[in-house]
Amino acid sequence: MASTPNTLAIRSAVRTSLEMHEAGDCILVAISGGADSLALAHALSVEAPPLAIRVVGVTIDHQLQSASGEQAKKVITQLLSMGITENEISKVSVEISQGLEASARKARYEALDKCAEKYGAVAIYLGHTRDDQAESVLLGLGRGSGTRSLSAMAQINGKYIRPLLAITREQTEKACAEMNLIPWNDPHNSDKQFARVRVRNLVLPNLEENIGPGISEALARSAQLLRDDADALDAWAEKEIATMDLSDLGCEALVALPKAIRTRILRRAIYDAGAPSGSINAEHVSAVEALVTSWSGQGPAHLPGGVKVSRLSGRLSLLQH
Numbered sequence: 001m002a003s004t005p006n007t008l009a010i011r012s013a014v015r016t017s018l019e020m021h022e023a024g025d026c027i028l029v030a031i032s033g034g035a036d037s038l039a040l041a042h043a044l045s046v047e048a049p050p051l052a053i054r055v056v057g058v059t060i061d062h063q064l065q066s067a068s069g070e071q072a073k074k075v076i077t078q079l080l081s082m083g084i085t086e087n088e089i090s091k092v093s094v095e096i097s098q099g100l101e102a103s104a105r106k107a108r109y110e111a112l113d114k115c116a117e118k119y120g121a122v123a124i125y126l127g128h129t130r131d132d133q134a135e136s137v138l139l140g141l142g143r144g145s146g147t148r149s150l151s152a153m154a155q156i157n158g159k160y161i162r163p164l165l166a167i168t169r170e171q172t173e174k175a176c177a178e179m180n181l182i183p184w185n186d187p188h189n190s191d192k193q194f195a196r197v198r199v200r201n202l203v204l205p206n207l208e209e210n211i212g213p214g215i216s217e218a219l220a221r222s223a224q225l226l227r228d229d230a231d232a233l234d235a236w237a238e239k240e241i242a243t244m245d246l247s248d249l250g251c252e253a254l255v256a257l258p259k260a261i262r263t264r265i266l267r268r269a270i271y272d273a274g275a276p277s278g279s280i281n282a283e284h285v286s287a288v289e290a291l292v293t294s295w296s297g298q299g300p301a302h303l304p305g306g307v308k309v310s311r312l313s314g315r316l317s318l319l320q321h
Contacts, residue, residue: 006175007043010167014043014125017155017163021122023052028116029084029125030108031059033075033184037127039172040164042179044125045082057087058115060108062094071184078181090115101194116159128153128162131169134219135199142195146282147260148234151227152220165220237264246272249316251292263289270307274320279304291316 031037057079061072092107136152246269287301300310
């Protein structure tokens with residue numbers, strides 16, 4: 001078995017995550033067939049058995065390419081070669097409702113959640129790397145996103161675990177070569193119609209060339225700092241929320257809070273009133289905040305999901321119609 005700096009770094013990162021589980025636990029590993037997920041699966045195949053942790057491999061067939069079924073079978077073959085004998089190909093139908101990338105992601109995570117329930121898995125391991133983290137930060141900047149979005153991906157998010165966020169894509173590629181694993185290059189990863197592909201192949205290399213090396217590492221480090229800030233602000237907002245009726249908010253109390261806390265409370269209140277998950281953007285929140293901080297007798301804010309927010313006698317009323 002190869003014991004190079006690349007494979008050892010990946011195994012060390014994976015071992016640290018596995019130590020949070022107990023003997024007898026089942027975990028899923030999501031494998032696309034790319035270098036990142038293959039390197040992750042291999043590390044799990046080595047590190048999980050001594051801890052008596054059961055590993056199930058899952059590859060999602062999005063059925064978006066003519067040979068997707070054959071590629072999924074190749075992934076299973078490589079998993080078997082690693083000694084991961086319990087595997088599944090999960091076929092999904094991608095309903096294009098939010099663009100191809102977002103729709104495929106939604107279908108993928110829904111399938112992984114179902115597989116986790118099926119196998120009784122306590123965690124789902126994903127192969128995102130430091131490079132993915134840097135790309136996410138730049139995409140968030142391009143959208144004008146807030147602190148939470150700019151903090152990119154969390155290492156632990158519910159049952160989802162990303163142990164390779166400090167590992168580079170180059171390390172996973174080298175580790176696969178050292179272990180005689182054959183990564184799959186998804187054609188979508190070179191299709192410039194996708195914003196992430198443009199960031200990966202054009203924007204980041206341009207930044208490296210014109211600003212200097214280490215941009216990806218710096219962006220990933222910034223994401224962690226922003227995540228720490230976002231976590232602290234979210235915790236403060238939660239303490240305030242615990243003392244409030246989100247359907248009937250006093251404007252005087254909201255004005256007294258910092259804007260970063262106030263907007264978090266308003267966003268939560270809007271969703272609690274019935275707005276669909278993910279439907280509220282900064283403009284929606286700003287319209288409601290104006291009822292609090294810039295009141296001049298304006299009418300109610302009408303929001304997704306039929307939510308209406310009105311100011312009445314110094315209070316915000318949130319109703320769904």
